[in-house]
Amino acid sequence: MSISIPTIQLKPGKEASLRRKHPWVFSGAVASVNQIPEDGQWVRVVDAKGQFLGQGHFHEGSICVRIIDFKDNVVDADFWVNRLQKAWNSRMNMGLIDNTSTNIFRWVHGEGDGLPGLIIDVYDNVAVLQPHSHGMLRNANDIADAMQKVGRDWKAIYVKPAEKNGSQEPYYALGSMVEIQAQEWDLKYSIDWETGQKTGFFIDQRENRKLLGKYSKGKKVLNTFCYSGGFSLTALQAGAIHVDSLDSSQSALDLTLINVALNGYGEDKHAVIKADAVEYIKTVGSDYDVIVLDPPAFAKHLSAKHKAVQGYRKINEAAIRKIKSGGILFTFSCSQAVDKDTFKGAILAAAIDSGREVKILHQLHQPEDHPISLFHPEGEYLKGLVLEIN
Numbered sequence: 001m002s003i004s005i006p007t008i009q010l011k012p013g014k015e016a017s018l019r020r021k022h023p024w025v026f027s028g029a030v031a032s033v034n035q036i037p038e039d040g041q042w043v044r045v046v047d048a049k050g051q052f053l054g055q056g057h058f059h060e061g062s063i064c065v066r067i068i069d070f071k072d073n074v075v076d077a078d079f080w081v082n083r084l085q086k087a088w089n090s091r092m093n094m095g096l097i098d099n100t101s102t103n104i105f106r107w108v109h110g111e112g113d114g115l116p117g118l119i120i121d122v123y124d125n126v127a128v129l130q131p132h133s134h135g136m137l138r139n140a141n142d143i144a145d146a147m148q149k150v151g152r153d154w155k156a157i158y159v160k161p162a163e164k165n166g167s168q169e170p171y172y173a174l175g176s177m178v179e180i181q182a183q184e185w186d187l188k189y190s191i192d193w194e195t196g197q198k199t200g201f202f203i204d205q206r207e208n209r210k211l212l213g214k215y216s217k218g219k220k221v222l223n224t225f226c227y228s229g230g231f232s233l234t235a236l237q238a239g240a241i242h243v244d245s246l247d248s249s250q251s252a253l254d255l256t257l258i259n260v261a262l263n264g265y266g267e268d269k270h271a272v273i274k275a276d277a278v279e280y281i282k283t284v285g286s287d288y289d290v291i292v293l294d295p296p297a298f299a300k301h302l303s304a305k306h307k308a309v310q311g312y313r314k315i316n317e318a319a320i321r322k323i324k325s326g327g328i329l330f331t332f333s334c335s336q337a338v339d340k341d342t343f344k345g346a347i348l349a350a351a352i353d354s355g356r357e358v359k360i361l362h363q364l365h366q367p368e369d370h371p372i373s374l375f376h377p378e379g380e381y382l383k384g385l386v387l388e389i390n
């Protein structure tokens with residue numbers, strides 16, 4: 001990087017976490033800057049003695065720098081190509097590339113791939129680049145150029161900032177809206193990366209959806225918070241006798257119906273329910289053998305943690321009370337602020353209040369294409385439990 005970029009000097013002793021390769025610099029650690037950086041600009045970070053620690057994107061906020069490079073490399077086209085290639089090779093090792101049953105996966109997962117603020121998801125031969133920071137948004141065109149030199153012969157590269165900015169026109173760095181054949185576990189999905197939630201699909205539940213199949217044959221399944229119906233489809237694929245897909249959003253239910261039909265299942269085996277999940281579960285009978293609870297993040301920030309834990313306790317208690325004897329509950333939390341022990345504690349409280357017998361059969365987490373840097377444990381966000389209830 002050129003020497004003209006702003007340099008941020010840390011207070012004495014505040015370099016320790018960066019030396020351990022944790023990529024965040026908190027504003028309280030900063031002693032001085034030689035020029036005020038713009039939001040999203042590249043900056044260099046040095047210790048109190050002026051020694052280089054890393055370079056990355058500046059942000060106006062409590063995490064004021066996210067380090068992208070712990071070395072003093074030149075950040076040019078090759079820099080991005082190398083980083084993307086490294087993440088691509090990692091997906092190759094995971095068996096996600098040239099996979100005939102699944103062509104939906106995450107190519108880049110932020111800090112887990114050494115690229116804080118950047119998500120890239122792949123749907124067949126379309127890639128969706130989602131900047132979660134101003135820095136990555138500023139670099140989006142360079143990254144999209146580099147993407148064209150790595151991986152596949154992309155038909156389209158769509159840039160979808162995580163923060164919506166008014167009535168933004170859809171922005172394609174390459175191509176335009178195209179027809180694709182997206183599939184996961186041989187199930188076909190219609191993916192709308194322009195208007196869908198996240199980049200269009202909840203890729204992080206792939207392995208857990210597969211596991212649901214194991215418990216669904218001949219069973220009556222309730223899939224709450226269904227979004228595009230992924231859990232419903234693995235249950236149907238595995239031979240569930242009936243699946244109900246519930247969501248509070250009509251567009252999610254419409255998407256679920258499209259995906260169920262795409263795979264040849266009909267109304268004899270599947271129905272949608274538009275309702276609030278918590279209220280609905282309180283009113284159902286006790287004839288569901290399997291229930292899936294995959295709510296959106298109840299706590300987006302640490303400040304909301306207590307309320308979130310109460311939310312998990314309440315909905316899980318309702319499901320544990322209502323499920324058939326011998327039934328299986330798949331329950332998840334994707335709140336980063338609620339760690340796995342806290343989540344387990346909420347489920348324990350729910351189980352005690354329900355008065356039923358509850359066993360843990362599986363402890364679930366995010367899949368390998370959502371890796372967690374050992375130096376950045378905050379990257380662990382998805383956790384789940386498979387419970388047998390008697």
Ligand code: SAH
Nearest residue numbers: 202225226227230247248249276277294296
């Ligand atoms: N399990 C899904 C992803 C869930 S995303 C999958 O595998 O793809 C969370 C979903 O919860 C969203 O579709 C959202 O519309 C829905 N939702 C949010 N609050 C809800 C509520 N109170 N009741 C029912 N659905 C809700």
